């Protein structure tokens with residue numbers, strides 16, 4: 616069965632100035648949708664047809680890897696966002712404080728990684744072994760291909776923020792980190808396998 620563009624888990628108009636409806640129209644409706652279409656085109660009639668998205672990411676390289684990884688990364692990213700401001704609580708709060716010193720210090724370090732990442736890519740909070748780590752990967756690259764558990768991501772490709780923030784990536788990262796992250800979803804990933812949240816097939 617072909618992969619599908621997953622519906623957004625909220626209405627496109629609910630983020631106000633943080634993420635505009637126009638950004639969702641392009642980012643979800645055109646960019647993410649194009650990665651889905653190109654992945655389906657690339658696997659048609661090959662051994663990859665019928666496989667899970669995560670298994671294709673693990674096995675593929677080149678264009679198929681890039682498109683399949685972008686399908687997964689975007690599906691995961693939408694789940695990390697919330698139109699309602701949420702607080703970091705419970706076990707996630709405890710572990711972030713233990714790993715980074717405080718919630719403010721975690722956010723500052725994540726922002727440094729996301730803003731400092733050169734050109735296109737993704738900033739991530741992952742579980743590596745038992746340790747919480749902040750990292751980033753270039754272009755389409757994804758924790759799915761690196762054996763670490765994804766907990767949270769921000770898309771730092773220009774298409775994620777240019778319509779709303781122009782070239783001001785720091786403003787996009789700060790605005791979302793402080794106002795638009797579903798920390799309940801992030802906390803859920805501490806116990807789940809992470810990858811399955813956005814897998815298909």
Ligand code: MN3
Nearest residue numbers: 770772774775
């Ligand atoms: Mn994107």
